[in-house]
Amino acid sequence: MTLFRRLIVLLAGLFGMAGVAAAAAGAHAFSDPALTTAATFLMIGACALAATAALAIAQGPGWSFADVSGGMIALGTALFSGALAGRVVWNVVIFPMAAPTGGTILMAGWLVLALAAFRRRSG
Template identity: 35%
Template sequence: MSTASQPASGSGRIFVFVGGLCGAAGVALSAAAAHLGGAFVGTVASFLLMHAPVFLAIGLVGANRILRAASLILLVGLVLFCSDLLARDLLNSRLFPLSAPIGGTLLIAGWLAIAASTLVRARS
């Protein structure tokens, strides 16, 4: 069976699931931003929609340990960043002090780690 037709397994399934959730939440929040407004809801929707394909690709293609770790860093950063922005709009409060900057920093670190994962040679 070719790799393309094999279902994702283990951590791959989790990343596909996360990608699907990010995509669904991004679409729902895009609609909410269009109909209800909110200073940050549209930004959160954009971040979720732009990261959803990353998680899908990593889940479907497979990944080395560094790429999986990078994806987890990216996911934690995305959750912190988006949660803080949504809390500001919906609760008029922050998630916790510096949660958005920490999340943004983790997003940057996650993307750099994804780039670094290409520098690791596959074990033969």
């Protein structure tokens, strides 16, 4: 497994953990629905990252659309969920338009994952 794919799997675990923590914080400490949205996207992102890493490994060595989509989904999830959670929990703004930027990257990442269906077998 390449270093990049290991990073994607590591992020999957961290996003899953952060999603559970955000859901717990939303249920017990904060009443803002944006935190629930952040938790949901972190959990979905965690599953997506694990899936993109598995698909990329199954497709063999070398870069694939699965690798690219994993990177995009990781970045988009971090920006989108980070912007929402940061505002709710710490009253911090990562940068203006961080959530919409992250959401746009996420949508593009899902489209790139769809392109992975068209990879031809080598050999």
